Amino acid sequence: MDQPTAALFGSLDVDALLHERGTLDPRAYVDPSIHALEQERIFGRSWLLLTHESYLPEPGRFVTARMGEDPVVVTRTDDGTIAAFLNQCRHRGVPICRHETGRARSFTCSYHGWTYNARGRLLSIPNEARLFRCPIDRDDWSATPVPRIEIRHGLVFGCWDPQAPTLAEWLGDALLYFDLAFDAPGGTEALVGVSRRRVAANWKFGAEQFSTDGFHVSFTHASGFAALAAVNPQGDAAPFDVLNPPMTQMHSRYGHGMGFVHDLPAARAQFGANPIVGEWLFGPRLDYLVSKYGEQAREIFPLHMNFFPNTGSLWPNEVRVFNPSGPTHMEFWSWLIVDRQAPDAVKIAMRQDQQRTFGAAGIFEVDDMHNWVEAQRTLTGWQTRQRPFNVEMGTGSAEPAELGLEPVPSEAGARRFHRRWAQLMTTEREAGGIR
Amino acid sequence: MNTPRSPFAVDPALQAEIEQFLYHEAALLDEGCFEQWLSLMTPDIEYRMPVTQPALARGQRPIEGTRAMHFEDDHRGLRARVHRLGSKAAWSDQPPPLTRRSITNVRVEPGDDNSLRVRSNFVLYIVRRSAQVDLLAGTREDTLRRVEGSLAIARRSTHLDQQMILANPLSMLF
Numbered sequence: 088m089d090q091p092t093a094a095l096f097g098s099l100d101v102d103a104l105l106h107e108r109g110t111l112d113p114r115a116y117v118d119p120s121i122h123a124l125e126q127e128r129i130f131g132r133s134w135l136l137l138t139h140e141s142y143l144p145e146p147g148r149f150v151t152a153r154m155g156e157d158p159v160v161v162t163r164t165d166d167g168t169i170a171a172f173l174n175q176c177r178h179r180g181v182p183i184c185r186h187e188t189g190r191a192r193s194f195t196c197s198y199h200g201w202t203y204n205a206r207g208r209l210l211s212i213p214n215e216a217r218l219f220r221c222p223i224d225r226d227d228w229s230a231t232p233v234p235r236i237e238i239r240h241g242l243v244f245g246c247w248d249p250q251a252p253t254l255a256e257w258l259g260d261a262l263l264y265f266d267l268a269f270d271a272p273g274g275t276e277a278l279v280g281v282s283r284r285r286v287a288a289n290w291k292f293g294a295e296q297f298s299t300d301g302f303h304v305s306f307t308h309a310s311g312f313a314a315l316a317a318v319n320p321q322g323d324a325a326p327f328d329v330l331n332p333p334m335t336q337m338h339s340r341y342g343h344g345m346g347f348v349h350d351l352p353a354a355r356a357q358f359g360a361n362p363i364v365g366e367w368l369f370g371p372r373l374d375y376l377v378s379k380y381g382e383q384a385r386e387i388f389p390l391h392m393n394f395f396p397n398t399g400s401l402w403p404n405e406v407r408v409f410n411p412s413g414p415t416h417m418e419f420w421s422w423l424i425v426d427r428q429a430p431d432a433v434k435i436a437m438r439q440d441q442q443r444t445f446g447a448a449g450i451f452e453v454d455d456m457h458n459w460v461e462a463q464r465t466l467t468g469w470q471t472r473q474r475p476f477n478v479e480m481g482t483g484s485a486e487p488a489e490l491g492l493e494p495v496p497s498e499a500g501a502r503r504f505h506r507r508w509a510q511l512m513t514t515e516r517e518a519g520g521i522r
Numbered sequence: 523m524n525t526p527r528s529p530f531a532v533d534p535a536l537q538a539e540i541e542q543f544l545y546h547e548a549a550l551l552d553e554g555c556f557e558q559w560l561s562l563m564t565p566d567i568e569y570r571m572p573v574t575q576p577a578l579a580r581g582q583r584p585i586e587g588t589r590a591m592h593f594e595d596d597h598r599g600l601r602a603r604v605h606r607l608g609s610k611a612a613w614s615d616q617p618p619p620l621t622r623r624s625i626t627n628v629r630v631e632p633g634d635d636n637s638l639r640v641r642s643n644f645v646l647y648i649v650r651r652s653a654q655v656d657l658l659a660g661t662r663e664d665t666l667r668r669v670e671g672s673l674a675i676a677r678r679s680t681h682l683d684q685q686m687i688l689a690n691p692l693s694m695l696f
Contacts, residue, residue: 189582190582277587280572309609318602454613
């Protein structure tokens with residue numbers, strides 16, 4: 088943290104924000120110095136979702152994305168690989184690319200015309216010899232590259248830390264669950280159009296809920312379930328039972344967390360899902376997963392999940408990033424992912440199911456966003472930041488050291504998320520390659 | 523969006539009738555009369571809002587593929603939304619936000635078989651809990667049909683002029 092910020096806001100003991108018992112200092116959601124430190128120590132070295140591969144179908148295609156608050160350009164290069172670089176001209180800092188998507192062989196800064204190739208390498212400077220009269224080294228003055236890129240099941244991830252573990256190692260004990268959530272016969276494709284929302288709440292409200300929270304469903308989403316039951320002949324199953332929910336929670340010491348439902352077909356009916364989607368998911372797709380991952384694939388259907396720090400997903404077809412936008416806002420970007428081999432009618436039905444439930448205007452989604460915004464707004468007070476939030480649910484039972492599996496309700500996933508967050512926040516970035 | 527077309531000569535009485543219909547519809551939403559609003563939809567209503575595409579540089583084309591949607595409802599889907607908005611547990615709308623819709627630039631062209639293609643612009647002003655004020659603007663393409671003498675909406679496609687939605691939660695009807 089830079090000195091002026093520290094002096095202005097005092098030096099918060101980040102490690103003490105999350106108490107051993109499972110309480111959380113709410114300043115984690117509002118403090119500007121914490122937000123600044125997150126950019127360096129969380130988003131500066133975590134694996135972050137950039138886009139889906141299908142947005143870069145051929146060489147020359149690009150999209151812009153964000154890694155925390157840092158803007159990047161993601162490209163398909165001439166050799167077919169994907170590259171990314173910081174969207175900032177090295178000369179005077181103007182964004183090299185102002186478009187969200189398109190096709191380009193090179194990128195020219197609008198200010199003085201510095202031009203970069205699809206890997207961000209500096210190609211030319213107008214009138215360089217006449218104007219500069221000093222050598223401008225192409226390696227030294229290229230756009231800052233994102234040193235690590237990995238693609239897993241079509242999802243493109245980037246990481247700023249050259250020493251970082253591989254994406255698979257980063258996912259660690261959650262890797263199998265990631266694979267079961269996103270692998271599909273023939274791969275996946277993203278529908279055209281990223282649903283972007285700017286929400287007046289700290290990014291951790293979203294990431295934490297997606298890690299752990301199956302128990303808000305019966306209360307927050309009461310109106311949504313009632314609405315589906317009212318119009319849907321399959322939607323009249325018993326409402327989600329908060330005290331005995333038919334779910335298991337998985338929580339990872341690497342900060343990932345998710346909840347999976349035991350009887351997914353029944354749960355999907357309750358969400359009003361189109362039966363033809365289930366016929367695909369529990370037919371050809373499940374056959375493929377069982378052949379690749381074994382019989383365990385029949386019992387693991389992650390419903391909500393967050394891969395640390397901010398890649399959230401709702402099975403089977405939505406993935407989102409909760410990007411910080413200042414301490415009090417998040418920008419979240421949501422992609423709708425469909426199985427490439429699924430019949431068109433199934434793809435359309437997946438889209439319809441998703442927009443009705445967890446799209447930007449989804450009858451469940453709107454109540455989630457509202458909760459986060461109201462919590463954040465309340466934290467503008469001083470008294471409202473003085474006493475901790477409770478994250479103790481389920482602490483009566485021991486948490487396994489490695490992979491945690493336990494019936495919800497429990498906030499073990501949230502505790503894992505916040506502990507991982509505190510671990511990274513209190514480790515110097517120079518340490519590198521954090522595991 | 524489509525290129526604006528040259529003006530169509532429309533019977534002023536028809537133009538006035540359609541404008542009055544759209545104003546009435548907007549007032550029903552502003553007043554929270556959602557059931558009555560729903561009664562203006564035909565049983566085969568197609569109600570859509572595609573995710574707004576990013577602006578592209580001149581000469582650029584978007585990647586091909588199936589478009590993502592913010593709304594894609596049939597009559598049953600709209601019934602679910604209206605049912606939810608009527609619930610005391612629809613937390614996003616408790617207390618109900620103040621909304622004010624202004625409908626303008628109503629352009630009518632005759633369609634086939636008793637249907638009319640009507641395009642209009644809207645500005646939607648929303649106040650939540652006195653603390654959050656949002657403004658949304660966009661355009662709509664409607665197909666109106668006469669049902670037993672009265673106008674009804676058979677198809678609505680809404681395009682928001684925001685690629686990044688700022689007016690969250692998006693719990694309103696359009």
